[in-house]
Amino acid sequence: MARPKSEDKRNALLAAATRVIVTQGLSAPTATIAQEAGVSNGSLFTYFETKADLLNELYLELKADMASAAMDGFPDEASLREQFFHTWSNWMHWAMSNPEKRRAIAQLGVSEEITEASKAAGHKTMGSIGKLVESSRAKGAMRDAPIGLVLAIMNSVAEATMDYMVQDPENADLHCKAGVEALWRMLA
């Protein structure tokens, strides 16, 4: 049954794309990505039909990675506040440990190549966090604001915090805490 498609190669391509996008932007040649993955340029297209497909799948993969990191070790029994802080901390920690993935997500998130469908799917992966926010604000000041706005704000505060943590890693923990606290003040 011939050589089966190699999951390894697929992953290598995705990882290579992440790296290359960070250094060269989304306009990086597919040939460069393939080379970085140690694969012929033609092979890239046996794993992803088009460059846009590669980008969309990468986006999803990264989002999923981020979301699963955020939910890691979720303390089911803890207080809402603790759950919230725990998740946030995971999230920020993932961003610090995976600067390339984060930068790649940032680029992909604003790219015209990423379809609405992908964006919607990407949001879904953050679903558990959404629920957490939902509960957190239930009795707070933003209880009547549209949930979409609340989530968008949360997301943007997270982004800002990450940026700041990356820029000034010495005090990353402080910034991380400042971020959540600001958010918590806003919500709860």
Add this chain to the structure above:
Amino acid sequence: MARPKSEDKRNALLAAATRVIVTQGLSAPTATIAQEAGVSNGSLFTYFETKADLLNELYLELKADMASAAMDGFPDEASLREQFFHTWSNWMHWAMSNPEKRRAIAQLGVSEEITEASKAAGHKTMGSIGKLVESSRAKGAMRDAPIGLVLAIMNSVAEATMDYMVQDPENADLHCKAGVEALWRMLA
């Protein structure tokens, strides 16, 4: 800064670029921008040395436009809160009235073409708002957070709010208010 003959043409090119970027993205051909401006493609390069220059200058122009709109009619004598809310309202209003400019800024803001120098200069145009934030948080919860983080958060909350206002214009005023209030709660 040697200004080539026709300021009009320069402006036409900048305006055309804004429109074209919104519909076609940053990869839009310079020829398309020139055409949209009613100018020959060759002429574009007498006004801007390279495409990247055009983009950078547009970014600055738009940032300045936004900042000046935000500070319009600033109530020097009012309370800090009123000043803050006034400025915010101006800002959001500008975004609603100039959706193309805003989208163009958003795209430019994440582009690899925009130099760090331009980004820095862009932040400077927001200086007056920065001072306002500085004062607002002086006695608040974020009094000890680095000002950069505070500004980044402000900015990102603004972005999220704008997005939401544009998405749901019926309730734009509500969202606008929800946005500032959330911010104010974080800061003050």
Add this chain to the structure above:
Amino acid sequence: MARPKSEDKRNALLAAATRVIVTQGLSAPTATIAQEAGVSNGSLFTYFETKADLLNELYLELKADMASAAMDGFPDEASLREQFFHTWSNWMHWAMSNPEKRRAIAQLGVSEEITEASKAAGHKTMGSIGKLVESSRAKGAMRDAPIGLVLAIMNSVAEATMDYMVQDPENADLHCKAGVEALWRMLA
């Protein structure tokens, strides 16, 4: 000529090539032909060393098919005119019944991929028809023209007639007759 195992597969590939060439032209990918034949793309190359080989062999096969159809039920005892008309009728009938084969031959006949050797061999398969023509013109107006020219004209009149029969199948019989008669007038 080492025949690979499955004559069936070889035939399936040839038939598939015929169909695919008609719809997609000679530049159709070998992968498409293989797929149409229900065979893996790799296998195509165990039956035909190169794409050009496949094309050349197909050309020969189709020519042979056509020639044998033309000579079907040849009336050995009839008059020359009757033999000629009979063969012509067979030929035209084959073309009507096998439009894909005919179109494929037409494409192959002008392709640069078909070698001179193949073309020569193809002409040979039409040998019996050649003899018929030879006899028919023996005492006619074209008795002194080079046989090659005569055959070429016959062939081209046949092509034209077929085209016309296919285009206007209602009156196919009329056109068929008009074709031979013109030819007979020319030759005999």
Add this chain to the structure above:
Amino acid sequence: MARPKSEDKRNALLAAATRVIVTQGLSAPTATIAQEAGVSNGSLFTYFETKADLLNELYLELKADMASAAMDGFPDEASLREQFFHTWSNWMHWAMSNPEKRRAIAQLGVSEEITEASKAAGHKTMGSIGKLVESSRAKGAMRDAPIGLVLAIMNSVAEATMDYMVQDPENADLHCKAGVEALWRMLA
């Protein structure tokens, strides 16, 4: 008003395409055609939007060239037979003198790239010849055959004759005469 598009360059491209097609076939790279024309590959596309356009325009140009050559010095006052033979002779002579153009037409005529519209337009350029045929057969044996069939036969006899003249140029005149006479016998 900048450099105007150069008719010379356009012609050079068309001529180059003719030459290149003859030696390399229709799949010849546009880059080769451009190079042969002494022009950058990019420039080819300022004269012809796509390769298919180039091919279609070339087809038309060649057809027109051929038709005008055929009608050259048309003897208005002569007998129908003389007119017919004169035109035929012109036609054959053009083919002999322009072997590349003829081969290129032959290739283009069977290419899938040439649109039906182009083919129709190509037939129109042969209009005057059509009328001549129409008159010639008016009282002849093919008076009741569809004109389309008659023209197709004429065309195919012409092709066959040309091929033969080119193959055996020593006796070109003989073959030329044999061709018309055969045709005349069919028609008149």
Add this chain to the structure above:
DNA sequence: CATGAATGAGCGTTCATTCAT
């Protein structure tokens, strides 16, 4: 022998930039 993934040369087209007019 069958399969289909791997390979990489090759192609049509685009586009920022230059330069003749």
Add this chain to the structure above:
DNA sequence: GATGAATGAACGCTCATTCAT
């Protein structure tokens, strides 16, 4: 200065052929 043709590097993608399974 304005124009738009000229340039040629660059890119995404295809496909005949090879080869590991």
